[in-house]
């Protein structure tokens with residue numbers, strides 16, 4: 001068995017203290033390997049977003065370990081975690097992933113600017129083509145449809161060639177046909193480019209393409225499929 | 227850089243307006259500075275032309291030349307090079323037919339003294355009752371060979387030479403010798419070393435010995451600061467300029483802060499993507515520096531343009547070194563203003579962007 005790209009072990013997460021404390025996650029265990037498309041499904045308020053922010057190093061767990069390529073995340077400095085987020089993690093949010101004053105190509109250029117390297121023109125063109133966005137390469141986010149925006153967010157997440165892509169309800173703002181389209185493209189990227197992709201959703205109909213499915217309810221995670 | 231400039235290009239109206247506000251502030255700073263320089267110049271231009279280091283006045287004169295009375299013989303109490311007696315008279319210059327009237331500052335000094343200005347036309351004073359006039363007076367219509375009166379006496383003097391621009395206490399200057407000056411003042415003694423003068427102006431000098439009677443030694447800088455109204459004027463105008471720096475800082479600070487509050491969700495998304503506080507602050511700094519540079523450059527351009535078309539009577543002097551310094555101060559105010567949002571940017575929690 002290949003080593004997990006991202007693994008979370010015995011994660012607890014509590015917000016607040018005493019009798020006002022909210023437990024968002026209880027003893028969550030999770031792993032994803034390269035080339036896997038994993039879904040985390042659960043109702044609203046079940047702890048899905050909390051889980052993703054911990055996986056991304058945006059929050060520290062109350063207990064437990066986050067291992068990225070075998071390295072413990074909590075042991076790193078804030079600066080290292082920022083670099084880790086930039087280099088190793090691609091994030092796709094529900095909406096408003098994109099910077100309103102940059103056109104589609106410039107969203108990608110920004111990634112290169114931050115990484116202090118020249119614009120990867122061919123890579124950008126190829127990814128935009130893969131996600132059927134070549135025609136809108138110079139459009140601003142406000143000129144795109146919801147589906148196009150989420151596809152741009154996928155391109156943007158993939159562009160930096162991260163180990164893991166974390167998508168938090170990427171289809172929440174889309175209708176069903178577009179949601180299915182976006183999910184199929186995510187599955188495709190995982191399988192074709194050997195990416196580890198984790199998608200959070202509350203929509204049962206979208207998990208057909210997933211290799212592994214975790215169910216989460218009231219902060220308790222159980223592996224369901226795969 | 228990239229983020230900041232791209233946003234400015236996309237939000238042209240917003241950033242043009244703020245650049246416009248900075249432009250207005252810069253314009254007022256430069257105009258006030260130009261006027262302050264003009265007033266300062268109007269007060270001291272003649273003094274600067276002397277290129278002297280020290281002035282001796284009567285110690286009871288409260289360091290003011292017009293109130294100081296000394297005798298020509300007092301020069302014996304001083305030793306050193308280039309010591310010039312100086313008598314001054316502020317009065318109305320007028321032609322004998324009264325067609326021209328101008329408030330002027332008249333100076334009397336010895337005919338060969340270093341205070342005598344370099345002539346542009348005519349000849350140096352070589353006889354009784356001759357005066358030299360500045361270019362400002364020439365421009366006002368006074369001519370070589372003309373007979374004029376100064377002050378309240380009937381004494382007439384003849385214009386024999388003209389020199390460059392020169393003003394003292396906001397009035398154009400003219401020069402004559404000590405004896406003529408005393409005749410113009412109606413003084414009882416108009417020859418010899420018992421004549422009155424107001425002071426001595428020197429390049430390098432000291433008191434001959436500890437006993438120097440009523441004489442007091444002033445540096446040129448003190449002498450200028452003691453010109454009536456001079457320091458009050460300069461202080462007023464300079465205070466206004468310094469306040470404008472604070473206002474520029476506050477405007478940039480408030481504007482950037484409001485924008486930062488507005489853009490918190492966007493900054494949260496950037497942080498999720500691993501673009502940290504440093505990069506976001508760099509974008510804010512880029513924007514405020516860009517706006518300040520646009521405002522300052524245009525403000526300078528407009529100021530210099532206005533200076534060309536200003537009426538001659540308005541004292542206005544462009545001092546590039548000073549304007550450069552004020553530009554840097556405005557730039558610094560903008561940078562500090564942008565940095566005021568630092569805490570807010572740093573506190574934005576990327577986890578909130580996910581929700």
Ligand SMILES: Nc1ncnc2c1ncn2[C@@H]1O[C@H](COP(=O)(O)OP(=O)(O)O)[C@@H](O)[C@H]1O
Nearest residue numbers: 015022024043044045046047048049050051581
């Ligand atoms: N910063 C926080 N402070 C307090 N409680 C929080 C915070 N974030 C999340 N929670 C709580 O944790 C639980 C899980 O939230 P979340 O992970 O956002 O759920 P989901 O994404 O599945 O809708 C909820 O009860 C929520 O109220």
Ligand SMILES: [Mg+2]
Nearest residue numbers: 048049580581
């Ligand atoms: Mg959520």
